[in-house]
Amino acid sequence: MTTQPAQPGRFGAAEPASYGPFAHLTVPNTGLYRQVMGVFMVAKERFAVHLRPEEVYAALAPEHRPAGPDAVAKALDSLVEWGNLRADPDTSRVTAVEDFYRKRFIYQLTRAGEAAEQALSAYDEALGRRGALQAVALHDIVTQLQALLVLAAGQEEGEPDGAKVHLALSALTSRFEALAENARAFMGSLQRTIDLHGVEVEVFLAYKDRLIQYLERFIQDLITLGGRIARLIGELEEQGRAGVLLRLAAVREAGDAAPDEAETAQARAHERWAAKWEGLSAWFVSADGRESQARLLRGRALGAIPQLLAVVRQLNERRAGRSDRSADFRTLARWFAEAPDDEARHRLWRAAFGLYPARHLTVGADTLEERAARPVAASTPWAEAEPLRISPQLRRTGSYERRGRPRRVQDRSGHRLRLAEIAARQAEEIAAARTRLAAGGTARLSALGELDPVSFGLFLGLLGDALAAWRPGVTTTVTTSNDGTMEIRLTALDDGRRAEIRTPGGVFQGPDHTVEITDLTRSSPVREPR
Known part of the structure; x- marks a missing residue:
């Protein structure tokens, strides 16, 4: 050849x-x-x-x-x-x-x-790749972003080390690309599993519980860490810090280029790093009416759980022998195909759907007396049967009833105004509760004092998120609210004291901790990575 x-x-x-x-x-x-x-x-x-x-x-x-x-x-x-x-x-x-x-x-x-x-x-x-939802990658992304934040904070003392910046950005983008690619592959395979394409029913029923638990754990980690990642990205983009780091990485990457191509290589490298950073930001941060990919992934994963349960319920109903409409229609279609002639098919149609020839539109006393005196067989064709007298009003309007004036359209403007007032009042109460909880700095739970119902509800949600993120062997946990606007740092104490928080609905008791609640909608100082 x-x-x-x-x-x-x-x-x-x-x-x-x-x-x-x-x-x-x-x-x-x-x-x-x-x-x-x-x-x-x-x-x-x-x-x-x-x-x-x-x-x-x-x-x-x-x-x-x-x-x-x-x-x-x-x-x-x-x-x-x-x-x-x-x-x-x-x-x-x-x-x-x-x-x-x-x-x-x-x-x-x-x-x-x-x-x-x-x-x-x-x-x-x-x-053949199925992919996976990598919760560990989320922790790695947080760690690398915190390292970049520390490097960016050192700009006041001098320009950060380009080698360290390049290594941190390389590790960050590598973990992010693996997370995004694996998540895309996993959701595609999950949809094929829900549709039962290429999946054995017995195998699906055997591992569906582990799959649902796997989705729930990833959703929990995504809620806990997604807000932190979005916050860290926002802090890096403040005052152009991210741009400086991307420029240093581009200079480091183009260091081995030929002298006559150094400027072009640096421009191309900076363009690549800027595109990767933009993709990372779009994955975790919602902006300009566009939801982040993390939020969409969380919604897709949450929606997959009831879909999986619906598939399980449908399979169990089939195995239990309950009525299945699609199976009934397939059986009926087979009977039609096996019918010997059209007459048999017509009989099957009438037996299946109950569509018999109509002989009248309404039955009155006169009609009943006439039918009793002169019965008419059901097989009598319409052309040979006696004609039916139809009311002119029925022929003209399609109904015996006279149509009156339509109901007046009810004015709902007062109700809408009332709902708007309730929404505004609730927003003010939540803002006041946010300010109340974030104003105390680091304090013991026992020192919070009495909380109103709105503040206590907000605090209870934050405390639940912090306890859900607690891992064995740690004494401090940091997590954010579902909307990424509040952060809580909870630290266990070993003095054996108990805390009491009084509310109008009762007293909330438990082991005492130190707690620090931060309103992330306001600017906060740069923190060292933990």
């Missing part, structure tokens, strides 16, 4: 003139060709250069091995013709002059064949 030299493509790169190494995908015995190429890829990993036909035959799995070595030899010759392999004369086992005239070859991968196999492996991996 001959190939033409590569020609420059429309993007400036060379484009191959032939895709011969992929020809074995569109011919008979594709499975054998793929298995043979797999043997050569495994041999390459073991640093084996050449393989003989009998070695390839022995390396094939028993279920994929053909009846004899001749089929493998023919497959090797075809792969040589397509450019996947290269054949060289095998002279190492020649013991007589006659052996020179026998067809003996050893085979090895070509660059084109190896590239084709790598592409096919990447294709198979992408199709």
Whole structure:
């Protein structure tokens, strides 16, 4: 097989003139060709250069091995013709002059064949990838953002170290890209699971509980850490700190470029880093009426749980033998197809749907007396039956009832004004409660004093989020509210004291802790990473 030299493509790169190494995908015995190429890829990993036909035959799995070595030899010759392999004369086992005239070859991968196999492996991996919701990646992103915040805070003392900035940004973007890609793959596989595409029913019923628990844990971590990540991103974007860090990373990345290309390389690197940072910000921060991808992912994951439960309920109903409308219609369609003639199909239609010929629109005393005196069979055609007298009003309006004046449209403006006043009052109460809780700084729970119902409800929600984020072995936890506007830092105490918070509804009691509540809608100082 001959190939033409590569020609420059429309993007400036060379484009191959032939895709011969992929020809074995569109011919008979594709499975054998793929298995043979797999043997050569495994041999390459073991640093084996050449393989003989009998070695390839022995390396094939028993279920994929053909009846004899001749089929493998023919497959090797075809792969040589397509450019996947290269054949060289095998002279190492020649013991007589006659052996020179026998067809003996050893085979090895070509660059084109190896590239084709790598592409096919990447294709198979992408199709089979299920992905995962990586809660650990969220913690890593928080850690890297806090490290960048510390580096940015050191700008007052001098320019941050470009190497440290580049490493931190590289680690941050790597974890974020893995999180986004795995989340996309996982949600796609989750939807296929909900639709039961390629999923066995018994397998689905066996692991559905673990899947739901997995979703609930990720949603909890996303709620807990999503607000912190959004807050850290906002602090880095204040006063152009993020722009300085991206510029330093671009300078570091373009440090090895040639002198005449340094400026261009730095501009391209800065453009790439800016695009990655913009993608990270859009993933966690909502802006300009656009919801963040994290919020959309949380909503999609929350919506998947009732969908999974609905699928389980439907499967259980089918297994319990309850009525299934789709199964009933399929059975009815089969009966129609098996009916011997049209008359039988009409009888089946009337029996299934109860659509019998109508003989009158209304029945009065006169009609009943007349039918009793002169019965009319149900099979009597309309053309041969006695005509029916219809009221002119029914013919004109379609109803015997006289239509009166329509009801007056009720004025709801007063109710809407009342609802607006209630919403404004509730917003004021929540703002006052937010100010009340955030004004105390770091204090004990026992020192909070008496709380009104609104303040206590807000405090109870924050305390519940903090306790949900508590991990064994830690003494301090920090979390944010669901909307990302409040942050609570809760620290356990070992003095054995108990706290009491009085409310109009009773007394709230529990072990005493130190608590610090921060209103994130206001500016806050930079904190060291924990």
